[in-house]
Amino acid sequence: xxxxxxxxxxxxxxxxxxxxxxxxxxxxxxxxxxxxxxxxxxxxxxxxxxxxxxxxxxxxxxxxxxxxxxxxxxxxxxxxxxxx
Amino acid sequence: xxxxxxxxxxxxxxxxxxxxxxxxxxxxxxxxxxxxxxxxxxxxxxxxxxxxxxxxxxxxxxxxxxxxxxxxxxxxxxxxxxxxxxxxxxxxxxxxxxxxxxxxxxxxxxxxxxxxxxxxxxxxxxxxxxxxxxxxxxxxxxxxxxxxxxxxxxxxxxxxxxxxxxxxxxxxxxxxxxxxxxxxxxxxxxxxxxxxxxxxxxxxxxxxxxxxxxxxxxxxxxxxxxxxxxxxxxxxxxxxxxxxxxxxxxxxxxxxxxxxxxxxxxxxxxxxxxxxxxxxxxxxxxxxxxxxxxxxxxxxxxxxxxxxxxxxxxxxxxxxxxxxxxxxxxxxxxxxxxxxxxxxxxxxxxxxxxxxxxxxx
Numbered sequence: 001x002x003x004x005x006x007x008x009x010x011x012x013x014x015x016x017x018x019x020x021x022x023x024x025x026x027x028x029x030x031x032x033x034x035x036x037x038x039x040x041x042x043x044x045x046x047x048x049x050x051x052x053x054x055x056x057x058x059x060x061x062x063x064x065x066x067x068x069x070x071x072x073x074x075x076x077x078x079x080x081x082x083x084x
Numbered sequence: 085x086x087x088x089x090x091x092x093x094x095x096x097x098x099x100x101x102x103x104x105x106x107x108x109x110x111x112x113x114x115x116x117x118x119x120x121x122x123x124x125x126x127x128x129x130x131x132x133x134x135x136x137x138x139x140x141x142x143x144x145x146x147x148x149x150x151x152x153x154x155x156x157x158x159x160x161x162x163x164x165x166x167x168x169x170x171x172x173x174x175x176x177x178x179x180x181x182x183x184x185x186x187x188x189x190x191x192x193x194x195x196x197x198x199x200x201x202x203x204x205x206x207x208x209x210x211x212x213x214x215x216x217x218x219x220x221x222x223x224x225x226x227x228x229x230x231x232x233x234x235x236x237x238x239x240x241x242x243x244x245x246x247x248x249x250x251x252x253x254x255x256x257x258x259x260x261x262x263x264x265x266x267x268x269x270x271x272x273x274x275x276x277x278x279x280x281x282x283x284x285x286x287x288x289x290x291x292x293x294x295x296x297x298x299x300x301x302x303x304x305x306x307x308x309x310x311x312x313x314x315x316x317x318x319x320x321x322x323x324x325x326x327x328x329x330x331x332x333x334x335x336x337x338x339x340x341x342x343x344x345x346x347x348x349x350x351x352x353x354x355x356x357x358x359x360x361x362x363x364x365x366x367x368x369x370x371x372x373x374x375x376x377x378x379x380x381x382x383x384x385x386x387x388x389x390x391x392x393x394x395x396x397x398x399x400x401x402x403x404x405x406x407x408x409x410x411x412x413x414x415x416x417x418x419x420x421x422x423x424x425x426x427x428x429x430x431x432x433x434x435x436x437x438x439x440x441x442x443x444x445x
């Protein structure tokens with residue numbers, strides 16, 4: 001399985017309260033899980049690092065968390081919010 | 085129904101512009117430099133917009149770069165927490181200027197192009213060398229690490245170049261391309277006969293966009309603003325009157341839509357005398373077509389009443405002569421035939437010469 005290092009695309013940033021992604025002409029509301037994942041994307045962490053961190057935070061198996069992260073990142077990348 | 089917050093502020097900083105595009109959405113009656121709000125007033129407007137709940141500010145015009153105090157205004161928007169989007173022709177976007185704007189907190193740059201072929205694009209822009217300047221500016225934007233959108237307004241003279249326009253947006257390093265068919269307000273309405281493409285040309289363009297979206301997924305976001313005249317149902321203009329966007333014109337008038345000043349019978353409050361919040365909540369012009377209670381039949385009770393909010397008031401006025409009617413673009417409108425008539429007339433006519441936009445029109 002590939003293990004990319006996701007980061008927010010140029011011009012995309014979190015709104016001040018952390019609940020939304022702001023991009024040109026677009027706003028994306030993030031649910032609580034998505035917010036935790038996006039907060040972890042600092043441009044240095046690989047997906048496996050993010051899964052490990054969140055696995056601790058939520059006390060959930062890494063493989064389960066990993067599925068959520070992969071799905072979210074694929075979706076955000078297709079919509080142009082995230083670069084892999 | 086509780087009043088929603090605006091999500092965006094469209095700040096028309098000036099009507100001055102070096103270009104003369106015949107499809108400009110500005111009103112024919114343009115504000116002169118002497119009538120413009122100063123940076124101090126804009127600073128207050130930015131904070132008031134953010135306090136009201138807005139998240140984006142679109143710094144538009146005219147050409148915002150004609151203002152020497154643009155960086156001060158960008159900084160004020162940034163301090164207020166707004167996502168700052170510069171909507172520019174790129175004429176005057178020198179590397180120095182860009183560095184200054186980036187330092188002030190600019191989030192995103194949207195550069196307009198008038199086509200893919202430099203000579204023909206410059207002719208539409210009414211500005212020699214425009215394309216070359218834009219290409220260089222786009223390169224600087226990407227080099228600065230700023231996000232770039234290319235905006236291409238498409239019409240009769242460039243719609244067949246859409247594949248080349250898409251290639252160019254990619255080649256210039258844009259993350260997003262906005263393909264916007266001309267909407268016929270202001271100068272564009274005056275030039276409609278020179279701008280209207282045929283239905284076939286529009287349908288081909290829609291296919292080109294669909295194909296490119298699939299091919300470039302994850303690489304280039306393409307937003308396609310389809311032409312109202314070829315729609316079956318109207319668009320929620322500005323997301324609905326007084327619902328999502330507040331426009332402040334160069335002279336400080338607060339408008340529900342950038343073309344609203346062309347509607348008869350409405351007077352607009354000025355941010356010089358009132359706060360944005362007071363205007364948004366109480367101003368009569370913002371109330372006039374807000375929500376659904378103003379709606380005539382067939383909007384009243386329609387399942388799409390809160391989807392398209394009755395469409396565009398300016399279009400109802402332009403085509404049916406009354407801003408309080410259903411947008412004639414809607415197939416259910418009793419005035420729907422006026423759209424087909426306008427298309428038939430304009431596409432059959434020999435191409436009319438452009439009336440280029442200029443102050444003092």
